[in-house]
Amino acid sequence: MSTTAPAAGARKPRVQIMLSVVRTERLSPHLVRIVLGGAGFDEFESNDKTDKYVKMLFTDIDGHQVTRTYTVREVNSADKTISIDFVVHGDEGLAGPWAAAAKPGDVASVSGPGGGYAPDPTADWHLLAGDESALPAIASALDALPATARGVAFIETYADADVLDLRAPAGVEVRWLLRGDRAAGETTLLADAVAQYSWLPGRVHVFAHGERGAMKQLRDVFKHRGVTRTQLSLSGYWAFGRTEDRFQAEKREPVGVIEPVSD
Ligand SMILES: Cc1cc2nc3c(=O)[nH]c(=O)nc-3n(C[C@H](O)[C@H](O)[C@H](O)COP(=O)(O)OP(=O)(O)OC[C@H]3O[C@@H](n4cnc5c(N)ncnc54)[C@H](O)[C@@H]3O)c2cc1C
Known part of the structure; x- marks a missing residue:
């Protein structure tokens, strides 16, 4: 399922892709991996940038929708999942605490990916x-x-x-x-x-x-x-x-x- 919403300053409408948490993995005390999948995966068009990132939608305490930006660590086409590694940086904020408490079935709304870098093969x-x-x-x-x-x-x-x-x-x-x-x-x-x-x-x-x-x-x-x-x-x-x-x-x-x- 996807919804479209106009993105501030952007020319193309931003397509929100609905995914859900498949599993979570504590990589270290301050890093948690969230694996996202579901029917929305088919709408995710990956790119060849190693820093590819998505915008995730959250609702702040005033009820406003806000975005947080996260790198897509891995796209697994066979499993139809994407993995995102979140820094767990305490109680402040929306995305960090969400990730720390995430459990299978939780819903995530993402758009993207963008990205700008991949290692230059001609560099020394x-x-x-x-x-x-x-x-x-x-x-x-x-x-x-x-x-x-x-x-x-x-x-x-x-x-x-x-x-x-x-x-x-x-x-x-x-x-x-x-x-x-x-x-x-x-x-x-x-x-x-x-x-x-x-x-x-x-x-x-x-x-x-x-x-x-x-x-x-x-x-x-x-x-x-x-x-x-x-x-x-x-x-x-x-x-x-x-x-x-x-x-x-x-x-x-x-x-x-x-x-x-x-x-
Ligand atoms: C292109 C891009 C890719 C990114 N990729 C990742 C990624 O893969 N993983 C990831 O964890 N972050 C990533 N970030 C950073 C992430 O978007 C920010 O850390 C974001 O502010 C986290 O949102 P929040 O809701 O947890 O905290 P916010 O509500 O934005 O901030 C609340 C408080 O937490 C502090 N804070 C925010 N981030 C950190 C942190 N990392 N360590 C300590 N204090 C912090 C803020 O200074 C603020 O005081 C990326 C950012 C960009 C622009």
């Missing part, structure tokens, strides 16, 4: 960086890299228990950065690690997504390293202390803009 090496909100997209990129690929992935998360056993080509190192007691979105771990890394020779292709402030720090590191716009996929996935509604609205305000690097 790959640099991936993000916090756990970008972990699904980073894991999908690692899955898509050829066995001969070279590079590094920096992933910031809470603690040892949140470290996942990711598949990666032998030449791509996965480095976990643990924030411990510090709040998500309040560290300089990613920018420090990327700045201190001995960059590999040749042309890099970069994917960096996560908390907005951390992405601004990283943008400065990439600028300093001479990474150009065409080599870079960089944006905030969320912002410390902001709901997604506020965060998305601020993209039109100075605080929300992550200045581009040079061409």
